[in-house]
Amino acid sequence: MSVSASNTAARDRTSLVQVALGARSYDIVIGHGLVDELGARIAALRPGAKAFIVTDDNVARYALDQAEAALANAGIAANRAIVPPGEASKSFGVFEQVCEAIIAARIERGDLVVALGGGVIGDLAGFAAAVVRRGLDYVQVPTTLLAQVDSSVGGKTAIDSARGKNLVGAFHQPILVLADTALLDTLPEREFRSGYAEVAKYGLLGDAAFFAWLEANWRDIFSGAGAAGSRARAEAVAVCCRAKAAIVARDERETGDRALLNLGHTFGHALEAACGFSDRLLHGEAIAIGMALAFEFSARRQGLVSKAEAARASRHLAAVGLPTRIGDIAGPPPSVDQLIELIAQDKKVRRGMLTFILVRGIGAAFVETGVDEREVRAFLSEKLAER
Ligand SMILES: NC(=O)c1ccc[n+]([C@@H]2O[C@H](COP(=O)([O-])OP(=O)(O)OC[C@H]3O[C@@H](n4cnc5c(N)ncnc54)[C@H](O)[C@@H]3O)[C@@H](O)[C@H]2O)c1
Numbered sequence: 182m183s184v185s186a187s188n189t190a191a192r193d194r195t196s197l198v199q200v201a202l203g204a205r206s207y208d209i210v211i212g213h214g215l216v217d218e219l220g221a222r223i224a225a226l227r228p229g230a231k232a233f234i235v236t237d238d239n240v241a242r243y244a245l246d247q248a249e250a251a252l253a254n255a256g257i258a259a260n261r262a263i264v265p266p267g268e269a270s271k272s273f274g275v276f277e278q279v280c281e282a283i284i285a286a287r288i289e290r291g292d293l294v295v296a297l298g299g300g301v302i303g304d305l306a307g308f309a310a311a312v313v314r315r316g317l318d319y320v321q322v323p324t325t326l327l328a329q330v331d332s333s334v335g336g337k338t339a340i341d342s343a344r345g346k347n348l349v350g351a352f353h354q355p356i357l358v359l360a361d362t363a364l365l366d367t368l369p370e371r372e373f374r375s376g377y378a379e380v381a382k383y384g385l386l387g388d389a390a391f392f393a394w395l396e397a398n399w400r401d402i403f404s405g406a407g408a409a410g411s412r413a414r415a416e417a418v419a420v421c422c423r424a425k426a427a428i429v430a431r432d433e434r435e436t437g438d439r440a441l442l443n444l445g446h447t448f449g450h451a452l453e454a455a456c457g458f459s460d461r462l463l464h465g466e467a468i469a470i471g472m473a474l475a476f477e478f479s480a481r482r483q484g485l486v487s488k489a490e491a492a493r494a495s496r497h498l499a500a501v502g503l504p505t506r507i508g509d510i511a512g513p514p515p516s517v518d519q520l521i522e523l524i525a526q527d528k529k530v531r532r533g534m535l536t537f538i539l540v541r542g543i544g545a546a547f548v549e550t551g552v553d554e555r556e557v558r559a560f561l562s563e564k565l566a567e568r
């Protein structure tokens with residue numbers, strides 16, 4: 182097969198997922214090489230609009246020229262802001278610079294912000310779009326696996342406060358999400374694997390058949406090579422986006438169901454915080470441990486799920502190279518007191534009762550609001566003793 186023929190074949194495998202939110206509905210388009218269509222798709226949605234791209238130094242190196250060329254080919258005038266990579270860019274300082282740059286470029290109501298990057302850029306650019314001129318439309322072009330399956334969909338945008346992550350933000354839905362799976366080829370393997378924890382999460386929380394498919398196909402998803410790899414990646418992203426879109430359509434502002442997406446995140450956030458949100462433990466790595474713990478905790482607690490099923494969940498996460506035990510984290514372990522303190526801070530506590538996402542099985546998560554803090558303490562003491 183010639184290169185152009187295989188590219189065409191890949192392009193024909195574009196999937197479309199709709200996020201159904203009435204007047205704020207939008208499409209998530211998933212496929213290989215989609216950045217080339219950015220300009221044409223924007224022109225079709227907002228004829229005559231100007232664009233302002235927000236990206237980071239790493240993504241600029243790999244994808245900015247392609248994105249700018251796609252906009253130019255469709256006759257769209259574009260300016261840009263390039264910020265340093267990393268969570269530190271979700272700060273008031275960088276946020277101010279991005280807002281000022283958008284205003285200086287005379288982006289007005291009717292024009293567009295384009296978030297070209299991972300979750301950091303999506304959150305930063307999305308929040309700028311939410312507030313500059315009291316709200317501009319924006320397009321998400323997620324470039325990490327985490328952003329393609331999670332952060333670019335659902336309209337949560339935020340920057341960080343000195344007191345905690347994502348404490349200053351807004352709900353602001355994009356008008357289009359363009360998930361180009363070819364962009365994932367340059368993603369460092371550790372970042373890809375960390376994003377994969379969120380992929381597995383969708384299977385573990387609500388889709389046992391998808392989890393079984395992941396157990397059989399994760400190698401293709403990781404390699405991304407050839408037709409099988411490209412198809413498996415696009416399929417995995419599409420299944421996750423469909424699941425998230427359905428949950429968001431039911432519960433846009435997280436008053437109910439949307440909380441299920443936090444499977445593994447209560448334990449996970451506490452571990453991330455205990456590691457100072459550093460390279461010691463990436464978000465997805467923390468969530469992998471958190472999900473394994475949520476399964477074990479559920480198994481221990483009134484035998485909600487069998488030990489064998491809990492072991493199967495951990496086994497898959499470990500097979501792809503994700504950590505699944507607190508002892509897998511390098512360096513000195515956190516103390517039980519520290520973890521309990523962090524969990525209590527993170528979650529609403531009512532009369533000593535904590536809220537957790539627990540499971541009845543693979544693909545069967547539910548919200549449990551009455552978890553006794555003492556029970557969590559006893560469980561974590563056991564887990565820390567296992568090291
Ligand atoms: N809004 C939401 O619903 C939501 C959900 C989950 C997470 N988040 C947020 O997402 C952020 C994490 O996102 P992330 O994991 O994508 O991190 P990130 O945006 O920092 O990207 C990770 C690293 O990969 C680099 N990178 C991105 N795309 C690349 C590519 N194609 N090739 C090579 N390198 C590339 C980045 O420069 C960065 O160094 C956190 O701030 C988190 O709070 C938001």
Ligand SMILES: [Zn+2]
Nearest residue numbers: 379446464468
């Ligand atoms: Zn997460």
